[in-house]
Amino acid sequence: MINLEKILTQHAVEAVMALYGIQPDENLLQVQQTRKEFEGNYTFVVFPLLKISKQSPEATATAIGEYLQTNCKEIARFNVIKGFLNLVIADACWLQFLSETTIDTHYGCAEASGESPQKMIEYSSPNTNKPLHLGHIRNNLLGYSLAKILAAAGHRIIKVNLVNDRGIHICKSMLAWKHWGNGETPASSGKKGDHLVGDYYVKFDVEYKKEIERLTGEGMSREEAERKAPLILEAQEMLRKWEAKDPETIALWETMNGWVYDGFDVTYKRLGVDFDRIYYESQTYLSGKEIVAEGLRKKIFYQKPDGSVWVDLTADGLDEKLLLRSDGTSVYMTQDIGTACQRFEEYDIDELVYVVGNEQDYHFKVLSLVLGKLGYPWAKNLKHMSYGMVELPDGKMKSREGTVVDADDLMDEMTETARDMSRELGKLDGLSTDEAEKIVKTIGMGALKYFMLKVDPKKNMLFDPKESIDFNGNTGPFIQYTHARIQSVLRKAAESGIEIRTDIDTNIKLNGKEIELIHAIYDFPGTVKAAAETFSPALIANYVYELAKEYNQFYHDYSILKEENTNVRAFRLLLSKDTAQVIRTALDLLGIDSPERM
RNA sequence: GGCCCCGUAGUUCAGUUGAAUAGAACGUCAGAUUCCGGUUCUGAAGGUCACAGGUUUGAGUCCUGUCGGGGUCACCA
Numbered sequence: 001m002i003n004l005e006k007i008l009t010q011h012a013v014e015a016v017m018a019l020y021g022i023q024p025d026e027n028l029l030q031v032q033q034t035r036k037e038f039e040g041n042y043t044f045v046v047f048p049l050l051k052i053s054k055q056s057p058e059a060t061a062t063a064i065g066e067y068l069q070t071n072c073k074e075i076a077r078f079n080v081i082k083g084f085l086n087l088v089i090a091d092a093c094w095l096q097f098l099s100e101t102t103i104d105t106h107y108g109c110a111e112a113s114g115e116s117p118q119k120m121i122e123y124s125s126p127n128t129n130k131p132l133h134l135g136h137i138r139n140n141l142l143g144y145s146l147a148k149i150l151a152a153a154g155h156r157i158i159k160v161n162l163v164n165d166r167g168i169h170i171c172k173s174m175l176a177w178k179h180w181g182n183g184e185t186p187a188s189s190g191k192k193g194d195h196l197v198g199d200y201y202v203k204f205d206v207e208y209k210k211e212i213e214r215l216t217g218e219g220m221s222r223e224e225a226e227r228k229a230p231l232i233l234e235a236q237e238m239l240r241k242w243e244a245k246d247p248e249t250i251a252l253w254e255t256m257n258g259w260v261y262d263g264f265d266v267t268y269k270r271l272g273v274d275f276d277r278i279y280y281e282s283q284t285y286l287s288g289k290e291i292v293a294e295g296l297r298k299k300i301f302y303q304k305p306d307g308s309v310w311v312d313l314t315a316d317g318l319d320e321k322l323l324l325r326s327d328g329t330s331v332y333m334t335q336d337i338g339t340a341c342q343r344f345e346e347y348d349i350d351e352l353v354y355v356v357g358n359e360q361d362y363h364f365k366v367l368s369l370v371l372g373k374l375g376y377p378w379a380k381n382l383k384h385m386s387y388g389m390v391e392l393p394d395g396k397m398k399s400r401e402g403t404v405v406d407a408d409d410l411m412d413e414m415t416e417t418a419r420d421m422s423r424e425l426g427k428l429d430g431l432s433t434d435e436a437e438k439i440v441k442t443i444g445m446g447a448l449k450y451f452m453l454k455v456d457p458k459k460n461m462l463f464d465p466k467e468s469i470d471f472n473g474n475t476g477p478f479i480q481y482t483h484a485r486i487q488s489v490l491r492k493a494a495e496s497g498i499e500i501r502t503d504i505d506t507n508i509k510l511n512g513k514e515i516e517l518i519h520a521i522y523d524f525p526g527t528v529k530a531a532a533e534t535f536s537p538a539l540i541a542n543y544v545y546e547l548a549k550e551y552n553q554f555y556h557d558y559s560i561l562k563e564e565n566t567n568v569r570a571f572r573l574l575l576s577k578d579t580a581q582v583i584r585t586a587l588d589l590l591g592i593d594s595p596e597r598m
Numbered sequence: 599g600g601c602c603c604c605g606u607a608g609u610u611c612a613g614u615u616g617a618a619u620a621g622a623a624c625g626u627c628a629g630a631u632u633c634c635g636g637u638u639c640u641g642a643a644g645g646u647c648a649c650a651g652g653u654u655u656g657a658g659u660c661c662u663g664u665c666g667g668g669g670u671c672a673c674c675a
Contacts, residue, residue, distance in 0.1 A: 027615080035618070045617055047655065057655095083655090084618060127675080167675065281675085308673065317601075318671090325673040332675050361602060362670055388603085389668085396668090421637075443637090455611065458603080460668070462610070472637055473623040474611080481637050489634050530614075542612060545622085556631085556639045576634095598637080 001101055004089065004522070005031050007074055008042055015067035022052050039079055040086030041519055047083045057083035094518045095506040095571070102502075103578040108525040108585060110154030118156040118348055121147050123355035124273065127164045128260040129173045130198035132267050132407040134390045134463060135357070135397060141452050141591060142387055143355040144273040145537040148589045150353075153532035158347060161275040162339070165257055166282040171238040173197050174252050175231065176204035186259050192408065194263030197256055207231060270411055272445070272591050279339065288338025289330050291374065292323045300373050311370055321366050336367050337374075344378050351381045353535075358386040358458070385535045388460035405465055415444035417468055418477075427598060442593045443477050449592050450476030454541035474545050476592055479583060482548040483594040486580040489560055493573055498561065500577055505567040513554035517575060520547045524582050528589070537590055544586035551579050 008031050016024045028048040034040040046053075046061045053060040058080055065078035065085050076090040101107070123143020126132060132140075143159070151157045177184070177200045186193045208231045215225035226232070241249040268274065292309055295301045301311045301323060309324035323334055330338075343352060354364060364384035371379035389396065390405075397404045419440045422428050428436040451469045455461045471477040493500070510518075524543070531539040560576060563569040584594040 030615080032614085032617085036621095038618075043618090047617070050655080082618065164675065169675080285675095306673090319601085322673060327673080329673085331673070335675090357669095358603070359669055365602090386603090391668090425637075427635080427637090459611090460604075464610090467609095467624090470610095470624065475623085475637090477637060478623095481635085485635055485638085492634055534614090538612090539614095542622090549622090552638060553640095555634080559634065561634050597635090 001525070002093075002097060004042065004074065004093075007072070008044075008068075008087065011068055011072040012044060012064060014071070015064045016049065016052060018067060019063050020052050020054075024049065024052060034086050038081065038084075038086050039088060041089045041515070042087045044085040044087070045083060046085055050083075061085040089515075089519075091508065091510045091515075092506045094510060094515060094522075095504060095508060097522060098518055098571075098574065098578065099502055099504045099506065103521065103581050105581070105585060107581065108528045109152040112151060112154050112156045114156075116154055116156050117350045118158065119150055119351040119353060120158045120160060120343060120347060120349045121150070121353045121355065122160050122162055123147075124161045124268075124275070125164065125356070126161075126264065127169060128194075128197070128257050129169045129201045131192070131194040131263065133397060134405040134407065134410060137271065137407050137410070137448070138387060138390050138452050138461075139355055139357070140268070140271050140273045141449055142385065142457055142537060144271075144591050145453060145540075145589060146353070146355065146385060146535055148591065149528065149531050149537060149540065152528050152589060155532075158277065158349065159275045160277045160279060160343075162279045162281065162284070164281050166242065166253075166285060168235055168239050169201070170253065170257075171235045171242065172204040172208075173201040174249075174256055175235050175238055176200040176207065177256065178252070179207075186262065192263045192266065193259030193261070194267070195406075195408070196263075197260050204231065204235075267407055267411075270445070271407075281335070284339050284342075285335050286330060286338075287342060288334040288336070289324065289328075291337055291341060292330075292334055295323075295374055311366075311373070313366065313369055316369055318362075318366060318369070321370075323370075333363070333367065333370070336363075337370060340367070340371060340382065341376070344376070350378075351383060352378075353383045353385055355385045355387070358388055360384075361386055383535075385457065387457040391460055391462050393462070393464050393466075405463065411445070411448065414448045414469065415441050417471070418444035418447065421471060422598070431597075439595050439598050442595050443471070443480060443598055446476035446480050446587075446592045447471055448476075449590060450479070450541060453537045453590050454545070456538045457536060476587075477598075479544055479548040479587060480592070480595055480598060482551055483580050483583045483587070484596060484598045485555070486551070486576050486583075487596045489576055490573075490580070493561055496561065498569070498573065500573055501570050502574060504571045504574055508568055508571055511558065513550070513557055514572075514575065516550050517547075517554055517579060520550050521578055521582050524586065531589075540586050540589050544583055544590075547579065547586070548583060551576075551583075 009026060009029050012029045013024060013026060016022065029044060031042045031044060034043045044061070044064065046057055046064065049060055050057060053063070055063070061080040061083060065080060065087070068075050068087065069078055074089055074093045076088045078088065079086050121143060124136070124140050126136060147157050147159050180203060181200065184196065186196055189196065208229055211229040211231055212222065212225045215229060216222055220228070238249060242253060292301065296303060296309055301309050303309050306326040307328070308322060308326040310320050310322055312320050314320065321333065322331055324330060340352060343349065356364070361384065364382070368379055368382050371382065392403060392405070422436070422440055422443070428439060447469050454474065527539055527543045531537060558572065560569065560572045563572060587594050
């Protein structure tokens with residue numbers, strides 16, 4: 001595939017050499033897209049060249065423009081506005097690109113081979129004491145999309161999930177169920193397993209608070225009451241029993257976690273995400289202790305009189321960080337050190353990406369530094385895909401305060417809205433209920449996924465439960481609609497016996513909308529690359545929205561099948577088909593399906 | 599308090615390594631369509647890019663400070 005940016009830059013370098021006799025640094029000549037309000041497709045800003053040309057901006061731009069026009073066949077004409085040299089790419093060049101490039105499912109995507117670099121992506125990582133909420137949705141969608149985008153950039157990918165299945169919070173649910181559950185099971189109450197367990201987690205908190213109130217009423221300080229309430233003591237006792245592998249405790253733990261996993265499976269399936277391997281903290285929480293001990297022997301870490309082990313990061317501008325408690329047990333950091341080592345030993349990976357919220361920026365900074373101090377050469381290949389939190393209009397989501405937006409509920413609402421709209425428009429009337437339902441789900445999830453992914457991952461985003469997610473404007477369904485509409489045109493073409501040809505006439509005179517569209521299609525591979533480099537599905541989302549909008553404008557202004565010039569008709573048909581394919585591929589990178597009709 | 603991130607139309611968001619008159623969408627108002635799908639298209643109104651300095655031919659973007667918001671500094675994970 002031709003690389004217009006590269007061709008233009010090279011010719012511009014030649015032009016400066018020919019005109020001024022000086023070899024300019026290439027980064028003085030960076031091409032950029034011409035802004036919509038000016039004629040042209042690519043623009044050079046000539047201000048940086050004035051020191052070389054010793055001429056006015058206009059004179060410099062004009063001289064280079066004239067050189068390019070005569071020496072570069074891709075350029076049809078140019079115009080100069082102040083220091084901006086706007087270049088118009090020849091129609092024939094665009095048409096040649098379109099006829100020579102195969103735009104199929106591989107377009108824009110590099111094929112990974114056995115030799116390609118391999119990356120592991122850890123995402124989702126739920127706790128097994130409560131159901132997934134909106135924050136988890138953002139994590140899952142980002143992780144899954146990132147995996148797709150990195151694969152499209154030519155990497156081999158391993159998706160992993162580290163389930164937090166142990167700890168005091170799990171014991172709280174277990175304890176509450178033991179006390180107040182009356183043997184309730186998902187089967188007996190018809191409740192989804194993760195929701196059932198989550199309800200007992202909330203129940204624990206309610207009862208725990210009551211005990212605290214009672215104790216403070218009896219004159220105990222709040223702090224002491226929180227520490228000495230019978231329930232919390234009981235939960236801690238349960239955790240000790242669990243760690244001692246007490247059979248009864250383990251059995252209850254396995255049963256309740258099983259319910260949660262059944263629930264999670266349903267949610268994951270609806271979200272359309274999956275994993276190549278699942279790690280459980282119950283199996284990894286002890287790892288890392290030996291590595292820390294080794295680091296202590298090598299004096300990379302130090303020990304305090306009480307026996308706790310620390311690392312001093314003050315020289316790196318950070319604090320001191322605990323690595324082992326005084327009783328010798330491990331903490332979060334210890335475990336992450338251990339699992340990182342384990343993964344680099346077990347797999348041939350060159351990068352480990354953690355999709356984790358930005359409240360853990362500090363944690364991952366420390367993790368990389370500590371592993372570096374331990375001498376692991378791959379420590380610099382740990383990447384934290386840090387994303388912002390989802391906020392509600394009145395602030396953060398707090399599970400204990402009941403201000404969470406439940407993942408299952410939200411997905412239900414989205415499909416419900418999609419169903420209502422489809423019914424109103426009657427577009428699915430001729431289809432079987434199964435088919436119609438499938439499309440409705442595709443649209444509902446498309447709306448939700450696009451809403452979450454179009455925002456720059458790094459930034460916090462706002463979700464207002466009172467205002468449902470839109471289906472018009474810059475939304476998933478708008479883009480899906482464009483795809484479905486093109487499919488409809490392609491079906492009509494097939495019905496009328498009009499074949500789609502790729503050997504299009506390169507002498508066609510293109511209109512502005514057509515050029516914009518081809519240009520957008522041409523830009524897709526670069527967008528995929530940029531999204532992979534910056535870990536940003538949002539770039540893909542914003543790109544595909546622009547593409548869909550371009551197509552709708554073109555569609556509105558020009559006929560395709562009714563065009564009388566059969567060469568032009570063939571070209572427009574191919575352009576439509578290619579647009580649909582790029583939309584489909586781009587949406588797929590976001591984990592969004594493209595319906596044939598909707 | 600230390601460190602990190604953020605502050606762009608009424609609202610939700612774009613804005614590549616500095617570059618032209620800062621762009622969409624929603625909402626509001628006004629329009630289009632002999633149609634291959636009206637979940638479409640066009641237009642209007644709406645901005646001191648938090649504030650103040652600085653660097654630069656040129657700053658929403660880089661630097662410093664101030665104000666405002668969030669995160670984090672647990673022998674929780």
